[in-house]
Amino acid sequence: MALKCVAIDDEPLALELIKNYVSRFPGLQLVQVFEDALSGAEYLKQNPVDLLFVDVNMPDISGVELVRSLVNSPMIIFTTAYRNYAFESYELQAVDYLLKPIDFNRFTAAVEKAVDFHKYKNATPENNSDESIYVYSEYKMIKILLRDIEYIESMGDYLKIYLSNTDKPVLTLMTMKKVLEKLPEDQFARVHRSFIVALTRIKSIHNRKVNLTNAELPIGDAYSGFINQQKGI
Missing domain, CATH: 2.40.50.1020 (LytTr DNA-binding domain)
Incomplete structure (x- = not known):
């Protein structure tokens, strides 16, 4: 079953790039995209997803604040043009932290990590041979x-x-x-x-x-x- 994904970024071009990248992965399903962080946060409170791509710097609330507001947080991949938010991604236990402009190979590595972690979280002792x-x-x-x-x-x-x-x-x-x-x-x-x-x-x-x-x-x-x-x- 494909991982349900949401992307939130106030830059339309950044969203288009993520949509393009996600479309290359059969194991991902991009269910919604948002240019407005508040609308994205409201959607996530009502609709559980597996993976969130979220920009750190946004005008209404930051991606970090958005993630902190979620009661049941999905796996997180932060995207940003600034390196100085790396500690926040660490604190919130993000799967990865991608610097813009996002390279496809680097994006692939982040997605593979998320897929691997999802399998790990949902594995049973009987089928988790790779301890x-x-x-x-x-x-x-x-x-x-x-x-x-x-x-x-x-x-x-x-x-x-x-x-x-x-x-x-x-x-x-x-x-x-x-x-x-x-x-x-x-x-x-x-x-x-x-x-x-x-x-x-x-x-x-x-x-x-x-x-x-x-x-x-x-x-x-x-x-x-x-x-x-x-x-x-």
Whole structure:
């Protein structure tokens, strides 16, 4: 089933470009376009859609204000000529943030991300063989395969997610509690107030330390029971 989309932009040429781009995707259905942000906001309150393309700078209300006003927000792709709104797109957990003039290849990448995220949100455990989580990093949503995670480190309000396939950790604004809700209990465990480890990455446990493929982490006093649970390693 095609994703229902709405586009809101006070520039007619920008709307025409989005209509042209969307028409190239059989998996998208553009149900309405609006040059008036207030009319678009009113429509969205009465008609649920899957994906919203919305300009940030508009005369009545900004795209950011519009999205904040929605009780049930669809997936969001912001469009704008200004880079300085990137943080707002991050705060509102937008799927992506496209700078005008919008390149078709860049538009395609944003749409594919939205389609992928929609499948992820609506997947059941039985048909979700590609286990993954989505996090927001560097002002965009990214997909992380669970099998690539080695460990996660808490840095105050942020997390560093260390992956086996890159030397650069993913930095995301998220709490340990929130990420644990996303992770399957049979694959990950908290071993310290600052660390979560992937159980398949554990090589050994010795002297209250857990040795992973590429790191050695302490086991906190409050998590000493983890040692007994892993005696089979």
